[in-house]
Amino acid sequence: MEIISRNNMAKHQKFLPQKKNALILDAGGGTGYWAIKLAKLGYKVILTDISEKMLKVAKNKIKKQKLEKNIEVRRVDIRDMSCFPSNYFDMALAEGDPVSYCLKPEKAIKELARVVKPNSHVIVSVDSKYPAISRLIAEESFNKIPKFIETGILEHEHKFQAFSPEELRNLFESNGLKVIKIIGKPVLVQLIPKEKREEIIKKHFRKILNLELKYCDNSSLIGFGGHLEIVGVKKRIQGTPLALKSRRDLPYRIVEQRINGSPSVHSNPFAPSLNPNLGEMFTSGQNIKSQNSYANKEEKS
Numbered sequence: 300m301e302i303i304s305r306n307n308m309a310k311h312q313k314f315l316p317q318k319k320n321a322l323i324l325d326a327g328g329g330t331g332y333w334a335i336k337l338a339k340l341g342y343k344v345i346l347t348d349i350s351e352k353m354l355k356v357a358k359n360k361i362k363k364q365k366l367e368k369n370i371e372v373r374r375v376d377i378r379d380m381s382c383f384p385s386n387y388f389d390m391a392l393a394e395g396d397p398v399s400y401c402l403k404p405e406k407a408i409k410e411l412a413r414v415v416k417p418n419s420h421v422i423v424s425v426d427s428k429y430p431a432i433s434r435l436i437a438e439e440s441f442n443k444i445p446k447f448i449e450t451g452i453l454e455h456e457h458k459f460q461a462f463s464p465e466e467l468r469n470l471f472e473s474n475g476l477k478v479i480k481i482i483g484k485p486v487l488v489q490l491i492p493k494e495k496r497e498e499i500i501k502k503h504f505r506k507i508l509n510l511e512l513k514y515c516d517n518s519s520l521i522g523f524g525g526h527l528e529i530v531g532v533k534k535r536i537q538g539t540p541l542a543l544k545s546r547r548d549l550p551y552r553i554v555e556q557r558i559n560g561s562p563s564v565h566s567n568p569f570a571p572s573l574n575p576n577l578g579e580m581f582t583s584g585q586n587i588k589s590q591n592s593y594a595n596k597e598e599k600s
């Protein structure tokens with residue numbers, strides 16, 4: 300199922316920055332799954348996470364792949380990214396539910412919206428309400444359902460905040476992010492009875508994947524998603540020139556200098572040019588399962 304969720308990112312290739320050496324924030328980036336892929340495409344990435352353990356694994360992976368010059372790793376809480384200036388990144392990513400886990404989604408989205416430049420994309424994936432409701436029904440925990448539907452908060456292995464597509468849309472819109480699209484991931488797999496799920500996916504993987512890619516943004520199916528993924532773009536505040544920076548923005552140029560190894564913002568001589576076949580980045584299922592199960596283990600410990 301995870302492979303299908305990851306592959307759904309293929310839908311979002313077009314939202315990657317066009318500019319070579321663009322700076323991307325991978326917030327709640329865990330062990331670096333996305334940061335490494337983005338760095339290999341030539342982007343500069345700042346990978347942040349609240350967990351030292353996850354960051355330690357990420358650092359080792361980055362070192363092994365000799366990507367230290369392209370990825371900066373920092374311990375930062377997604378709810379308070381005051382270490383970064385406003386209008387700083389060319390894109391921000393918060394994949395794999397950090398916004399759900401942090402339990403203060405308004406703060407996290409507000410921060411993600413603040414740190415990206417106007418007209419830049421923010422892509423976030425969160426837990427969806429539907430699978431949790433179906434689990435509560437299966438467990439016959441009917442008394443928990445009304446509160447969960449109202450608050451979206453539930454404790455199952457860990458505490459998390461789940462969303463309906465409408466709630467997620469409102470969260471983005473109320474923080475100055477214009478919603479471009481919302482997808483469910485996966486949407487159809489959720490509807491296969493649990494006991495048959497693994498067997499059917501194994502047997503018909505390609506067919507199911509194609510259907511998922513075709514219908515993940517179908518408005519009548521999004522809400523069935525195991526997770527929801529939203530793409531927004533930061534609205535430009537009218538009358539605010541893009542170049543306007545606050546005084547507290549100034550020291551943060553240092554971060555870019557450290558990544559580039561040079562004081563010039565766009566002068567990384569080591570960055571390869573962008574891979575024109577961006578689809579490869581998202582459609583390879585290699586190592587997805589092992590990476591993710593590691594991340595999950597880390598998450599629980």
Ligand SMILES: C[S@@+](CC[C@H](N)C(=O)[O-])C[C@H]1O[C@@H](n2cnc3c(N)ncnc32)[C@H](O)[C@@H]1O
Nearest residue numbers: 327328329332349350376377394395397400401
């Ligand atoms: C399932 S992992 C996803 C990691 C990575 N984004 C990926 O897709 O592989 C969720 C991550 O969110 C991080 N996280 C949870 N709460 C956070 C917070 N308040 N601030 C930053 N990261 C947080 C966890 O430490 C964990 O690494």
